[in-house]
Amino acid sequence: MKVAKYIILIVVIVVIGYNSVYFRKLDEVKASLTAKEFNAAQYAQTFWTNKLEPNLNKAIDITQLTTKLSSNADNTFATYSHALGIGNLRYFLVKGKGTITSINEDDITVLLQSDTSKQAITLATEYIFGNAVRDATGLININEFNNTMDFNNVSAELNKIIRAKVLPSLKQKARKGSEIEFTGAIELNKEHLDLSNIEVIPVAINE
Numbered sequence: 001m002k003v004a005k006y007i008i009l010i011v012v013i014v015v016i017g018y019n020s021v022y023f024r025k026l027d028e029v030k031a032s033l034t035a036k037e038f039n040a041a042q043y044a045q046t047f048w049t050n051k052l053e054p055n056l057n058k059a060i061d062i063t064q065l066t067t068k069l070s071s072n073a074d075n076t077f078a079t080y081s082h083a084l085g086i087g088n089l090r091y092f093l094v095k096g097k098g099t100i101t102s103i104n105e106d107d108i109t110v111l112l113q114s115d116t117s118k119q120a121i122t123l124a125t126e127y128i129f130g131n132a133v134r135d136a137t138g139l140i141n142i143n144e145f146n147n148t149m150d151f152n153n154v155s156a157e158l159n160k161i162i163r164a165k166v167l168p169s170l171k172q173k174a175r176k177g178s179e180i181e182f183t184g185a186i187e188l189n190k191e192h193l194d195l196s197n198i199e200v201i202p203v204a205i206n207e
Contacts, residue, residue: 038145038146038150038153040150040153040154040156040157041157041160043154043157044154044157044158044160044161045157045161047139047140047154047158048158048161051137051139051140052133052137052139052158052203053204055093055137055139056093056095056183056203056204058093058137059093059094059095059183060080060092060093060094060095061094061095061096062094062095062096062112062119062121062186062198062200063096063112063114063117063119064114065080065092065094066119066195066198067114067116067117068080069188069193069195070195073190073193077090077188077190080092081188081190082135082136082137082138083135084131084135084140084142088189088190088191088192089187089188089189089190090187090188090189090190091131091132091135091136091185091186091187091188092136092185092186092188093136093137093183093184093185094183094184094185094186094200095181095182095183095184096110096112096121096181096182096200097112097179097180097181097182098110098111098112098113098121098179098180099111099113099177099178099179099180100174100175100176100177100178100179100180101120101176101177102176103174103175103176104122105126106124106125106126106127107122107123107124107125107126107199108122108123108125108170108174108180109121109122110122110123110180110182121198121199121200122197122198122199122200123170123180123182123184123199123200123202124199124200124201124202125167125170125171125202128159128162128163128167128201129159130155130159130187130201131152131155131187132185132186132187132201133155133158133159133162133184133185133201133203134154134155134158135185136185136186140154159201162201162202162203166202166203166204166205167202169205170202170205173205180205180206181205181206182200182202182204182205182206183202183203183204184200184201184202184203184204185200185201185203186198186199186200186201187199
């Protein structure tokens with residue numbers, strides 16, 4: 001009788017163990033993991049087309065921005081800047097129109113003129129990096145992302161779009177003395193504000 005009970009117990013354990021363990025092909029596991037991976041390039045392209053470009057008209061004129069920053073920096077940062085983290089680095093979506101005064105190896109210098117002032121800024125044409133384009137609109141919610149790597153990869157992919165889509169035409173058409181109209185993103189340090197050396201990462205160019 002005891003032997004029968006032991007046999008039944010062993011059978012039950014074997015059945016439970018058999019149904020608790022299963023095997024999948026390695027290719028199936030890899031395919032499942034790949035399907036769940038975040039596609040930063042696709043996200044960046046969708047953001048560029050559906051959110052960034054339609055909102056470029058909301059950019060503030062850069063000469064107006066610098067005037068406001070000079071008179072009331074705290075209020076201007078609070079009103080026009082965006083950032084997705086805590087810190088002094090803030091990002092602005094700006095636009096401007098001016099005259100190209102020099103074409104350099106890594107950037108183009110543009111002289112902006114308003115009714116009351118003149119100001120030289122640079123358009124980056126070589127080193128496009130950082131989070132300015134990603135964060136300047138304030139249209140990306142960090143809670144959309146599962147980890148910081150995916151979030152940072154979006155910046156990298158947006159910068160790739162600029163290198164592929166914006167810079168070639170800018171470099172080809174830029175001429176010293178010609179007028180240029182641009183929209184782009186800038187990074188400013190709220191604690192150590194320097195308006196004498198503003199670099200714009202271009203997002204759209206009209207010549």
